[in-house]
Amino acid sequence: xxxxxxxxxxxxxxxxxxxxxxxxxxxxxxxxxxxxxxxxxxxxxxxxxxxxxxxxxxxxxxxxxxxxxxxxxxxxxxxxxxxxxxxxxxxxxxxxxxxxxxxxxxxxxxxxxxxxxxxxxxxxxxxxxxxxxxxxxxxxxxxxxxxxxxxxxxxxxxxxxxxxxxxxxxxxxxxxxxxxxxxxxxxxxxxxxxxxxxxxxxx
Numbered sequence: 472x473x474x475x476x477x478x479x480x481x482x483x484x485x486x487x488x489x490x491x492x493x494x495x496x497x498x499x500x501x502x503x504x505x506x507x508x509x510x511x512x513x514x515x516x517x518x519x520x521x522x523x524x525x526x527x528x529x530x531x532x533x534x535x536x537x538x539x540x541x542x543x544x545x546x547x548x549x550x551x552x553x554x555x556x557x558x559x560x561x562x563x564x565x566x567x568x569x570x571x572x573x574x575x576x577x578x579x580x581x582x583x584x585x586x587x588x589x590x591x592x593x594x595x596x597x598x599x600x601x602x603x604x605x606x607x608x609x610x611x612x613x614x615x616x617x618x619x620x621x622x623x624x625x626x627x628x629x630x631x632x633x634x635x636x637x638x639x640x641x642x643x644x645x646x647x648x649x650x651x652x653x654x655x656x657x658x659x660x661x662x663x664x665x666x667x668x669x670x671x672x673x674x
Contacts, residue, residue, distance in 0.1 A: 475556035486609035597638020611651035
């Protein structure tokens with residue numbers, strides 16, 4: 472089995488990195504023959520989509536210019552990592568009620584027509600199937616369904632939608648909430664326990 476780990480926090484000692492580390496360590500103990508591929512989006516920032524990228528993505532591969540091929544090379548690599556993985560673990564801190572810019576840059580590179588989604592007679596169709604994804608979040612507050620703060624959560628709804636758009640619908644969110652409050656330790660411990668159980672079950 473192959474696990475793809477994505478970290479997006481700007482901080483080296485962040486809560487979300489602790490969560491992804493816990494998941495990977497547990498998964499490796501249960502699956503010693505497995506392979507882990509790591510993408511630290513803060514250590515190696517991804518380029519933003521530009522004109523050559525966009526033009527190349529909408530051009531027949533046989534007719535792409537060399538500049539377009541170069542612009543899409545990293546996208547090809549990132550998409551291959553996603554397609555090759557059996558399990559994907561994404562560490563996501565909440566920044567201003569949403570996701571970090573570097574994670575959005577990763578999403579923009581992998582959500583690509585003809586590669587991870589297509590349009591047919593019934594509308595868009597995801598082309599990435601058979602993946603189990605765990606999104607491990609860290610949040611300063613709490614955004615439970617039905618709460619006043621639920622409407623401020625642009626992190627989970629967006630990630631659920633965009634992953635589903637490319638065909639990844641088996642997604643589990645585990646939140647370490649209230650990390651700016653006195654209950655931070657308790658919430659982190661609860662999230663860690665959920666992670667141990669999830670990683671053990673999907674090794």
